Amino acid sequence: MIRKASAVWKGDGRNGTGALTTQSGVLTDSLYGFKTRFENEPGTNPEELIAAAHAGCFSMALAFGLQAEGFTAEELRTEAAVTLEPDGDGFKISRSALTLRARIPGIDGAKFLELARGAEKNCPVSKVLNAEITLDAELTGS
Numbered sequence: 001m002i003r004k005a006s007a008v009w010k011g012d013g014r015n016g017t018g019a020l021t022t023q024s025g026v027l028t029d030s031l032y033g034f035k036t037r038f039e040n041e042p043g044t045n046p047e048e049l050i051a052a053a054h055a056g057c058f059s060m061a062l063a064f065g066l067q068a069e070g071f072t073a074e075e076l077r078t079e080a081a082v083t084l085e086p087d088g089d090g091f092k093i094s095r096s097a098l099t100l101r102a103r104i105p106g107i108d109g110a111k112f113l114e115l116a117r118g119a120e121k122n123c124p125v126s127k128v129l130n131a132e133i134t135l136d137a138e139l140t141g142s
Contacts, residue, residue, distance in 0.1 A: 020044065047082045047093065054080040054096050054125045061123035065115040066104060074103040083131075093131050100137040112139055 005027070009018040019029040027044070036043030055078040066073055083095040100116060116137040120126060126133055 020049075047084050050093065050125075050129075051080040051082040051096065054082070054098065054123075054129070057123040057125035058098055058100075058119050062100075062102075062116055062119035065119050066107075069111065069115065071104050071107050071115075074105060075101075076104075077101045093129065095132045095134070096126075096129055098133065098135045098137075100135065101140045102137070103141050104139065107139070109139060113137060 004023040006021050007018055010016055014034045017033045020027050021029055031043040032045050035041035037045035059076045059078045062076055079099045081097040082093055084091050085094050120135045
């Protein structure tokens with residue numbers, strides 16, 4: 001399986017603008033630039049997209065792990081907070097902090113944590129990130 005996305009950039013780094021498009025069409029010429037990345041202006045940025053990918057990948061991996069053990073989640077609510085920090089002359093993504101709040105009927109805390117940690121380590125996005133990955137997982141009711 002191969003998934004594609006493309007970027008078109010025009011101008012210099014600070015004042016230029018870019019547009020991102022995904023193969024699925026979910027993003028079509030979605031604007032990004034210095035201000036959307038570093039100054040919180042409307043638009044997207046690479047780190048936000050990586051955070052969305054990590055949260056989604058982890059949640060789906062956990063759903064499959066739960067299914068294999070006979071559980072079905074009522075809800076897996078995952079946030080990924082990606083940290084971008086200076087690194088020499090550039091920047092690096094140093095961390096992705098996953099926060100999970102889950103409602104899974106019939107599961108005990110130990111099994112929940114075992115499966116959540118497995119999903120954290122084994123989802124494809126976790127495997128591709130060269131960053132510290134943390135997980136704060138909590139059952140919110142069953």
